[in-house]
Amino acid sequence: MKTIATLIFVLFIGVTAQAQTATEEVKVDTIEMSIVTETSTEEVSLENTVEVARLYKRDNARVTKALSFTTKRNKAKMA
16 A cells, blocks of 8 residues: 555656646847957066075974973882
């Protein structure tokens, strides 16, 4: 009974979908564009600047020192 009701429902939905009246086509106005034969270019000036980067001997020295800290509770205890 359930399958028959489902089949009838699906067929009913399909028939009503095809029975809809088609809408009229909307006409689109066309735009005529011309071809550009001349293009303008602007000169770009490059600045030559010399920048100095500093090179440190010990990279991240403060970070490694902060990460390698020890506390009193880190020491092993005799049992």
